Amino acid sequence: AAAGLCPCRTLLARRGGALRALCGSVRGLAAGPETHFGFQTVTEEERREKIYQVFESVAKKYDVMNDSMTLGIHRVWKDILVHKMNPSPGTLLLDVAGGTGDIAFRFINYVRSVRERQLQRKLRHHQNLSWQEISESYQEDKSKSLGDSQVVVCDINKEMLKVGKQKAQHLGYSEGLSWVLGNAEELPFDDDMFDVYTIAFGIRNVTRIDLALQEAYRVLKPGGRFLCLEFSHVNNPLLSRLYDLYSFQVIPVLGEVIAGDWKSYQYLVESIRRFPPQEELKAMIEDAGFFKVDYQNLNSGIVAIHSGFKL
Amino acid sequence: IKCHLCPPQSALHASTVLRRVSHEREPFASSSQQQFDSHPSDHQPEQEPQGPRPSYTGQGGQESEDYESEEQLQHRILTAALEFVPEHGWTAEAIAEGAKTLGLSVAAAGMFHSDGSELILHFVSQCNTKLSELLEQEQKLVQLGDAEKKPTDQFLRDAVQARLRMLIPYIDKWPQALSILLLPHNIPSSLNLLTSMIDDIWHYAGDQSTD
Numbered sequence: 246a247a248a249g250l251c252p253c254r255t256l257l258a259r260r261g262g263a264l265r266a267l268c269g270s271v272r273g274l275a276a277g278p279e280t281h282f283g284f285q286t287v288t289e290e291e292r293r294e295k296i297y298q299v300f301e302s303v304a305k306k307y308d309v310m311n312d313s314m315t316l317g318i319h320r321v322w323k324d325i326l327v328h329k330m331n332p333s334p335g336t337l338l339l340d341v342a343g344g345t346g347d348i349a350f351r352f353i354n355y356v357r358s359v360r361e362r363q364l365q366r367k368l369r370h371h372q373n374l375s376w377q378e379i380s381e382s383y384q385e386d387k388s389k390s391l392g393d394s395q396v397v398v399c400d401i402n403k404e405m406l407k408v409g410k411q412k413a414q415h416l417g418y419s420e421g422l423s424w425v426l427g428n429a430e431e432l433p434f435d436d437d438m439f440d441v442y443t444i445a446f447g448i449r450n451v452t453r454i455d456l457a458l459q460e461a462y463r464v465l466k467p468g469g470r471f472l473c474l475e476f477s478h479v480n481n482p483l484l485s486r487l488y489d490l491y492s493f494q495v496i497p498v499l500g501e502v503i504a505g506d507w508k509s510y511q512y513l514v515e516s517i518r519r520f521p522p523q524e525e526l527k528a529m530i531e532d533a534g535f536f537k538v539d540y541q542n543l544n545s546g547i548v549a550i551h552s553g554f555k556l
Numbered sequence: 557i558k559c560h561l562c563p564p565q566s567a568l569h570a571s572t573v574l575r576r577v578s579h580e581r582e583p584f585a586s587s588s589q590q591q592f593d594s595h596p597s598d599h600q601p602e603q604e605p606q607g608p609r610p611s612y613t614g615q616g617g618q619e620s621e622d623y624e625s626e627e628q629l630q631h632r633i634l635t636a637a638l639e640f641v642p643e644h645g646w647t648a649e650a651i652a653e654g655a656k657t658l659g660l661s662v663a664a665a666g667m668f669h670s671d672g673s674e675l676i677l678h679f680v681s682q683c684n685t686k687l688s689e690l691l692e693q694e695q696k697l698v699q700l701g702d703a704e705k706k707p708t709d710q711f712l713r714d715a716v717q718a719r720l721r722m723l724i725p726y727i728d729k730w731p732q733a734l735s736i737l738l739l740p741h742n743i744p745s746s747l748n749l750l751t752s753m754i755d756d757i758w759h760y761a762g763d764q765s766t767d
Contacts, residue, residue, distance in 0.1 A: 329666075330663075331665075331666060333652045333665070336663065440661040441663045465661070466660070466661040466663075467659065467660055467661065468655055468659075468662075468663060469661040469663050469664075470663035470664070470666050537626060537667055554666070554667055556626060556664075
């Protein structure tokens, strides 16, 4: 294990210029604009391929790894995201990079409970109706347990979608859910379609974030909301050191032990470091045309929720 | 409403009584946003085109001059939402319905606090603005000689009554509104609204003091 950990340290030490120059010269003949894959420099095309392979290999163990890496806290983060969204029945949600469906299922649960409360409130006001009218209202409400809300889960990776569909079947989610294969940089949807667009722990893996943001703007209805949940930069120096330690020492090891895949989780940790910090992402979202852009740090910046409106 | 205002021995005495009356009925009815305070005759722009909204985002999300600001849009949404308050209460649902009538997505309600407090504050400041205008008109009539100047207690009674009548359409849900305004994070704004309204009323009642 010690031997395996050393590369991490050297990577950290030479994060500046040397390593990148080395990689760059090796791939000197590669065509296309350069970008990063973790701490390596690759072309955009290569990056997309590599990321596809990463998620293809982790798909089956994705949820297990999430739980073990974040000690289950990722569930709370996702709950907070849906709570912040506060969807009302009738909302149309597009969950991009939604792979295994975590956000989609939470959305459905939330909308169902809001709908139930609404129905209860309505019934309370119907105390003096005849039995006929009451039974009629029961019938029409039963068919609308979700109140016309719908969620479309879009992911670029077939394996992740497969896992998601299996999970949905297993957990009993059937109505109001669709699965679409698509690229966040070029969404297969019409303009002005969705009420809310979410991307949870996915935008980090998009090669051209600006394109994804523009697509998000395009497919949202006027008044629609953009929500992004992503790892971000920790502002507390002590926590930052502990976090780095945990990320580079523990997570790849967990990856090897649980999923048998060191490299993918090495990529995960490096990609978090390469991702723009809160303010920069906020500026990028504003550039795409969103208004009232704001972010909320969770756990001192380990994770941040960015929100913007298409007005 | 029977306000038992004894003939005021002094302005101070009357103001205490007035505060007590208002406190019983509507502790939190003062104008909120600064713009309403300084421009009592400023109405939210009502003549926005209702068709497909033009795309008005330039580089870096700058706003062009002939396009309404975010704040104006928010005011429009809140005004539209008032219609749905009797049905949904002072909640994010009412705001969502309001946004829908303007052709926006229901997600636009996410711009506001989920407890509905902004909707209530908006309503209250709207009422206060209306009251100020009413009082101003009355004052103009008196100055032109078309009406008689009312004695102070009568004036105060009428002003408070007019203000309270504005609550009538929402009276079923008003207790809910009051309880939300009582929440600690809302108290500064609601108290601010209340005190400005009282100042306004006293100003039109002829109180010249600088306090």
